[in-house]
Amino acid sequence: MTPSRRRRAEDCLQDIWRARGPISTLLTPLSWIYGRLSARRMARQAAHAWRAPVPVVVIGNILVGGTGKTPVTAALCHFLQARGWRPGILSRGYGSRVGPAPRLSDQAGDSAHLGDEPALLHAITGAPVAVHPRRPLAAAALLQAHPDIDVLIADDGLQHTALARDVEIIVQDARGVGNGRLLPAGPLREPPDRRLRADWLITQLGPAEALPSAVPVDTEGRPRQLSLRLQPDFLTHLASGQRQDWAAWCAAQGQTPCSAAAGIGQPQRFFAMLQQAGLTLKQTLCSPDHQAPSLDALRALPPGPILITAKDAIKYPPPHDPRIWTVHAAPVFSDPAWLDALETRLRTR
Template sequence: MEDCLLAAWRHRGGLSTLLLPLSWLYGGLSARRLRSRARRAWQAPVPVVVVGNILIGGTGKTPVTVAVCQALKARGWHPGIISRGYGADIGPQPRLSDQGGEASHLGDEPALIHAVTGAPVAVHPRRALAACTLLSAHPDVNVLIADDGLQHTALARDLEIIVQDGRGIGNGRLLPAGPLREPPVRLDRADWLVTHLATDEPPPSTPASATTGGPREIVMRLQPERITHLASRRDLPWTTWRSEQAAAPCSAAAGIGRPERFFAMLRAAGVTLVRTLRIPDHQAIPAEALRDLPGGPVLITPKDAVKCTVPYDPRLWAVSAAPVFSDPGWLDALDQRLRAVAARRPPRHA
């Protein structure tokens, strides 16, 4: 069913057209819900940056969130992360990274963001409640980054970063006739549109009406930077590991939204992949599936690594990738915009 829908969402064929009445219903109900929540939105005492998407599936929000968090820390900010915590049984109260940074406690993506950035994290489906809990536990936090919070309009935001990939807006239709959570014109209200592309992948053809006078557009491509052997915790620069491994054949496994993009990155970096293994997003790599792979290194994503449990399969290596932006100056612009927002905020304890 998933493959069938993904194929239908690439064009406006018969199946997509058949599902249009459901899309109209979804669009109407979704717009009403978003407006209702926005009218009661909670305003945080510190600036809020939302990183999200209108396209269903993995677009690359996590590396963008990490890049934003690290850039703000380097510029003197004290960021905190709030997220839904998908994949973990959160319960009625928010969970904090102070109480444990494991994927089982926070969810895989928040756990990865916390591990990479060191920023405090709070997770709960109600992002405003997560934000209040985080700010209470960490009063030094002076900017909040909401990971995957674009449609959570109950939390007021100051700046929005929408992330898409090579699919662009797909066939331009809402779920279930297309891959969109919101109409394409929603892009106009964002501050930045980051398009995550694989090596040599061309940018999508987005209609001009969705971008003219709209967000500042940036292309992001990921390149391998470091690699960690899970069993020994040996951490190496990617170039060092490649020189040691030479042209040794490898396998790769990924439980992310777009596994093929991870595999394409590895091949572009010179890795010979004899087998690839796709796992449903947010699911742990099954041990039995690993046993079926041939000998030699098995390369996985950091998101998959945080879900692996000891004892680790000795073949597992986690590949950490660094983003390369077409316009690196956008992070300086983000910093300047946030400082302007913070200057207009009343004192926290006024």
């Protein structure tokens, strides 16, 4: 399947999952089977879960598609590093052929070795990273290679219950739970009430998006709920590595019509962020999640700067088109104090 057809297929599924229409209803029996098998697998893993000798924070989602786990993981890692912690990051390593043994960032930090998101997290945080579908294997390998690590952050590990965790963070977006049905009738990996068991529920919102309905809290006040919005922070010129603050770049080139390209779960959110920041986008280009737009497709874009995501930039080998700039976005949380509360939780554990 070509990237454009795959992207259209992904968008078509998202349309089906917005409501409980006839196609979704037809698929509901399959979602019952999926739910039973998934719950059985997670219960079996949890019964023999491996507990690391350091605290473990799991950041994940129950919703299919890009919800914003990577910026949350990076923000938490930066915060803990600033407070004197020495975090390590675990990931599945989507996009790399891991094999039987975990792969470590000590060996190589590129996306071919680690996968796009782990490579990006390693590049922007400097934290050691280990990837493997079996999170306990990745955790044990990372701790053996870096015995000074005192906290593990598992990116996209919510359904991997073989690794015991001390803190759970669920990240969602404005879709909420979609039509509320499990795969393949809906967009959910777990039932909607799974969010009640998380410690924090973070909702990423685009410029014009509103919060979905609030989730009830339990007697202990869980989950604590907040939102985040991404805003452009700085850019790097892909060919030269030159870095410019967002304001300086906009003053120099922001009046020129630009193009933007993204191979992420929710590309329209990236484009809307750029437009909200004052840019005029002449053309946009979308690819499936984890699949950066091809270099030929980028070259075919109209004259002018081309803005891409950091997740895509890490996949492109040199030489680079001199028109390409990588946008690095920073999360703005509705309640920045949640990070202090999380650190307190880690210290008590």
